[in-house]
Amino acid sequence: MLFAGGWTLLVVLVAGVFLTVQFREAAIRRFDQSLAVLTDDLYAGSTIEDGQLRAPFLTDIRATRAYSGRYWVILDKTPDGAMRPVVRSRSLIDSDLMLSSAQIDRLEAAPGKTQYFDMRGPQDKPLRAAVIQAQLPGYANPVVFLAAEDRSPIDADADHFARITAFALLILGGGLILAVVVQVRFGLQPLFRLRREVASVRRGKAERLADDYPEELEPLSRELNALLAHNQEVVERQRTHVGNLAHALKTPLSVMLTEASQQPGQLAEVVERQAQTMREQVDHHLRRARAAARSQTSGERTPVEPILDELAVTLERIFQGKSDGRGVEIDWRCPEDLAFQGEKQDFMELAGNVMENAGKWCKGRIRAEAAPSGEARMLLTVDDDGPGLPPEERALALKRGQRLDENAPGTGLGLSIVDELARAYGGSVKLGESPLGGLRVTLDLPRAET
Amino acid sequence: MRILLVEDDPDLSRQLKLTLADAGYAVDHAPDGEEAQYLGENEPYDAVILDLGLPKVDGVSVLERWRRGNVATPVLILTARGAWSDKVAGFDAGADDYLAKPFHTEELLARLRALLRRSAGHAAPSLSCGALRLDPRAARASVNGEPLRLTSLEYRLLHYMMMHQGRVIGRTELVEHLYDQDFDRDSNTIEVFIGRLRKKLGADRIETVRGLGYRLTPLEGEATA
Numbered sequence A: 001m002l003f004a005g006g007w008t009l010l011v012v013l014v015a016g017v018f019l020t021v022q023f024r025e026a027a028i029r030r031f032d033q034s035l036a037v038l039t040d041d042l043y044a045g046s047t048i049e050d051g052q053l054r055a056p057f058l059t060d061i062r063a064t065r066a067y068s069g070r071y072w073v074i075l076d077k078t079p080d081g082a083m084r085p086v087v088r089s090r091s092l093i094d095s096d097l098m099l100s101s102a103q104i105d106r107l108e109a110a111p112g113k114t115q116y117f118d119m120r121g122p123q124d125k126p127l128r129a130a131v132i133q134a135q136l137p138g139y140a141n142p143v144v145f146l147a148a149e150d151r152s153p154i155d156a157d158a159d160h161f162a163r164i165t166a167f168a169l170l171i172l173g174g175g176l177i178l179a180v181v182v183q184v185r186f187g188l189q190p191l192f193r194l195r196r197e198v199a200s201v202r203r204g205k206a207e208r209l210a211d212d213y214p215e216e217l218e219p220l221s222r223e224l225n226a227l228l229a230h231n232q233e234v235v236e237r238q239r240t241h242v243g244n245l246a247h248a249l250k251t252p253l254s255v256m257l258t259e260a261s262q263q264p265g266q267l268a269e270v271v272e273r274q275a276q277t278m279r280e281q282v283d284h285h286l287r288r289a290r291a292a293a294r295s296q297t298s299g300e301r302t303p304v305e306p307i308l309d310e311l312a313v314t315l316e317r318i319f320q321g322k323s324d325g326r327g328v329e330i331d332w333r334c335p336e337d338l339a340f341q342g343e344k345q346d347f348m349e350l351a352g353n354v355m356e357n358a359g360k361w362c363k364g365r366i367r368a369e370a371a372p373s374g375e376a377r378m379l380l381t382v383d384d385d386g387p388g389l390p391p392e393e394r395a396l397a398l399k400r401g402q403r404l405d406e407n408a409p410g411t412g413l414g415l416s417i418v419d420e421l422a423r424a425y426g427g428s429v430k431l432g433e434s435p436l437g438g439l440r441v442t443l444d445l446p447r448a449e450t
Numbered sequence B: 001m002r003i004l005l006v007e008d009d010p011d012l013s014r015q016l017k018l019t020l021a022d023a024g025y026a027v028d029h030a031p032d033g034e035e036a037q038y039l040g041e042n043e044p045y046d047a048v049i050l051d052l053g054l055p056k057v058d059g060v061s062v063l064e065r066w067r068r069g070n071v072a073t074p075v076l077i078l079t080a081r082g083a084w085s086d087k088v089a090g091f092d093a094g095a096d097d098y099l100a101k102p103f104h105t106e107e108l109l110a111r112l113r114a115l116l117r118r119s120a121g122h123a124a125p126s127l128s129c130g131a132l133r134l135d136p137r138a139a140r141a142s143v144n145g146e147p148l149r150l151t152s153l154e155y156r157l158l159h160y161m162m163m164h165q166g167r168v169i170g171r172t173e174l175v176e177h178l179y180d181q182d183f184d185r186d187s188n189t190i191e192v193f194i195g196r197l198r199k200k201l202g203a204d205r206i207e208t209v210r211g212l213g214y215r216l217t218p219l220e221g222e223a224t225a
Helices: A002-045 A101-109 A152-187 A189-202 A218-262 A266-296 A305-318 A344-361 A391-400 A416-424 B010-022 B033-042 B059-068 B084-093 B105-119 B152-163 B171-178 B189-201
Strands: A047-049 A052-054 A070-077 A083-088 A115-120 A126-134 A143-150 A301-303 A329-333 A339-341 A365-373 A377-384 A428-433 A439-446 B002-006 B026-030 B047-051 B075-079 B097-100 B127-129 B132-135 B140-143 B146-148 B206-209 B213-216
Touching: A002 A070, A002 A115, A002 A126, A002 A143, A002 A152, A052 A083, A101 A115, A101 A126, A126 A152, A152 A189, A189 A218, A218 A266, A218 B010, A218 B105, A266 A416, A301 A305, A305 A329, A305 A344, A305 A365, A305 B084, A305 B097, A329 B152, A339 A439, A344 A365, A344 A377, A344 A416, A344 A439, A344 B084, A391 A428, A416 A428, A416 A439, B002 B010, B002 B033, B010 B026, B010 B105, B026 B033, B033 B047, B033 B059, B047 B059, B047 B105, B059 B075, B059 B084, B075 B084, B075 B105, B084 B097, B097 B105, B127 B152, B132 B152, B152 B171, B152 B189, B152 B213, B171 B189, B171 B213, B189 B206
Parallel strands: A329 A365, B002 B026, B002 B047, B047 B075, B075 B097
Antiparallel strands: A047 A052, A070 A083, A070 A143, A115 A126, A126 A143, A301 A339, A365 A377, A377 A439, A428 A439, B127 B132, B132 B140, B140 B146, B206 B213
16 A cells, blocks of 8 residues: 555656646747747848948837847857847847857857757846857858847746646545555455455354355355365265274174173173273274364354254153153253354264263253353253262262273263363363252353354 | 064174064064165064164165154164264154164163063044144154154143143243242243244244233144144
C-alpha cells in the first residue's frame, strides 16, 4: 500500500512537471513568433539614405509609450565589436538594451537568422527579445535589429497554470491513493475472510470453507475445500485399513479361545492367556493408529446432543436384562448447541465407555449431563446409583489407566481407555461421589466454539 | 428353541454350532448375507446370532431388511467391531444385543438365554394414535412403521400420553409419572422431554395448552384409533 501510494505520488509529480514545462514552452514560442514579426518589419523596412540608417515607421502604439514594455532598437555593429544604437523605439526613452557578449557571438555565427534571447530591460524588467543580424546593402557595418517585450505576463500565466496543474494533480493523486486504500480495504476483504476461514478450519471451528466467494477467489476456495476433503479421505482410508487388519484378527482369536475352552489342559491355558494378550495388543494398536490419524486431521466439531441420545438408547438396550429385566434408565441433559472439539468416533468412545461403566455398576439409574465450562471447555458428568468407589480406590483406578498393559479388558472399571483418550485431547477424568449414591465420573474436554 | 447362526468363518461356525447344540438349541447355519436373509424371512427362529462382516450382503443390511419386512426375531450381533459407533449403528438397525469378538462362549450363552427370556414376555395390546404406534411388550414405538429410537424416560412419557391421548395433561402429573420417586427436578424437565419427543415424533403431534399442559392428538386427516 505504501509502495502504491509512493508510486502514485511520483507519477503525478512527473506529469505535473512535464505539463508545466510544456505549457511554458508553448507560451514562449507564441510570444517569440509575434516578436519575430516585429523584427522582420524592422529589418524589411529599414533603408539606407546617404549612408545613414533609417528606421521604418511602425504603427505599434505600444512601442511609442514610455516603458510600455514593448521595445525595439536597431544597432550598428562597429568593426571593433561595440554595439552602437542607431535608432530606438520611443518607449525606451534613453535606456539601452544591452546584448551580452555571448549573445553577440551567437548573432555573428548565424547572420540573417532570427535568434531569441532573454535579457533585462528598463526598470530591470525581464524581457524576451527577437534579434537578427543582417548586412544592409550600402551600409558597411552589420546591423542588428532587436525587438523585445516584457515577458512577465507569460511568466505569470505559466505560474498560474503551474499552480492550477499542481492543484488538479494533487486532487488526482489524493483520489488515486484513496482508491488504492479502498481497494485494499474492501477489494481484498474476501482474501482476509479466506484467511480467517482457513484459520478456523485449522482450529476446528469449521469443517470447510464457505462457497460464497467472489468469482476471482472461488477457484481457490474450491481447491482448498478439495484439499481438505482429500486430507480427510486419506486419514479415513488409513484408519479403515488399520481397523480392517485389527478386526480381521479378532475372529481367529475367538476361534482359538473357544477351542481352548473346550479342551481343558495346560495347552488350553497357554492359548487362552496368549490369545488374551493378543487381543489387548490389537486393541491397543487400534487405538494408537486412531490417535495417529487424529493428529493429522484438522479439528472436527462434533455436536454432543445427538450422540448422548444415541448412546442412551443403545445402552438402555444393552442393559435391558439387568436387575431382573427392569433394565437401566438413563436420564441425560445437554444444551442443543454444545459441540465437542474432536472426532465423533472418539467422543462416542469417551461417553460410551463412561456410561457403559455406569451401566455395569448401577442399580438402575444413570444420569449424564454435558455442559459448557469456561473458555472452550466442556464437562461431561456421569452419575450412577451403584456402590461407588471409596476415595483411595478412585486414585488407583485412574493410576491404572496410565499403563495400559497392566489393565486387562473386561476387568476393573474399564476407564483406562477413557483416560487415555481424554489425555490425547488434552482433557482429564475425575472420579468422585455421586449425589445418586454411586460413582461420579467427570470428563473435562475441549469444546468447539459455536 | 431354534437358532439361526450367521457366521462366515468356518472354524468359528463349527465351534458355535457344537456349543449351541450342547446347550440344547437347534441350530441352522448361514455362511453369507443372502442365505441369512432368506432363512430369517422364511423360518420361524427364536433368535438369531448375526455376524456383521459377511460375504454378499453385510450383517447390518440383512438386519435392516428383516426389520423392514417385519421380522421381529430377537437378534444378537456378534462382531469384531466393538467401537461405540458400530454398536450404535447395530442397535439402530434393530439389534437386541451386541457382543464383541473375541468372546467367551459362556458369555454368549448367557446373553442368548437373556434374549430368549425377554422375548418370551407376555403380550400386551399395542397402543396407537394416528400413525403413531406403541408396542408395550417390546417397549418400542413407531410412526408409519418407522421405528422410533426412544430412551426409557422418553418412552415412559409417550406411553403415558398415549394412554391418555386427547386429554390435556398437566406438567406435575407428567413429572410424577416420569420419575418413580420425588426428585428435585428443575421446572423445565418436562419441556426438555416434550421437546425431544417432538423432535422424534414430529412437532405437531404434541400440542401445548397454555397454562394447563400438553395434549397428544393424531394429526389432522389421520384415522383415530
